[in-house]
Amino acid sequence: MSTHHDTASPLYSRTFPALGTLALHPLVARRDAGLLHSWFTHPKAVFWMRQDATLQEVREEYEALDAGEEYQALLGLHDGAPAFLVERYDPALVELKGLYAAEPGDIGMHFLTAPSDTPAAGFTRAVIRMVMEYLFSDPAVRRVVVEPDVRNTAVHVLNETVGFVPSHVIRKPEKEALLSFCGRADFQAASGGVA
Structure with missing residues (x-):
């Protein structure tokens, strides 16, 4: 696995004693499309609905996202190796435009952990906690909004561990x-006051 990503300083990083260091770097579509394509087409990523995507489609999609202001794609590294994808977006402009009552300070979030034959216990929970810390490190962010597939019960449970409250379908x-x-207060309460 290539570790060429860890030369630049990360946008955000956090070390978990039992797991190692998680770090967020800007995604580079041209460089990272092959990696994303392998993750998206894995059965584990069925809820990302890109099972049939071609490498070219993935590259073009992330190049287009990168060109806009509404989306930011980040590559998450675990001890220097690519391990997860994070997307932050403006839910009032994309994904949820017109579908809910947007408020100032809202930020949308998606994340995907890479498929692994040897998943580390607590890894996904550490990823979502670190991602939430990163989002709330921006003082302008007041609320994180997610819209997972109703059938994705595993992610609903995971979301609740960091303070998400389901609203409606x-x-x-x-x-x-x-x-x-x-x-912010929901996350602080769920995280034992650390945010």
Whole structure:
């Protein structure tokens, strides 16, 4: 596994005693599309709905996202090796535009951990906690908004561990989604006061 990503300083990093260091770097579509394609087409990523995507489609999608202001894609490294994808977006402009009552300070979030034959216990929970810390490290962010597929029960449980409160089901063009919110105080309460 290549570790060429860890030369630049990360946007955010956190070391977990039992797991090692997680770090966020800007995704580079041209460099990282092959990696993302292998993750998206893995059965574990079925809820990302890109099982049939071609490498070219993945590259073009992330180049287009990179060109806009509404989205930011980040590559997550675990001890220097690519291990997860994070997307932060403006839910009032993309993904949820017109589908909910947006408030100032809202930020949308998606994340995907890479498929692994030897998943580390607690890894996904550490990733989502670190991602939430990163999002709330921006003082302008007041609330994180997620819209996972209603059938993705594993992620609903995971979201609740960091303070997400389910609101209601919304219909998006590609899925029925469970709209959920996590305010700064919700995350602090779920994380034992660390945010």
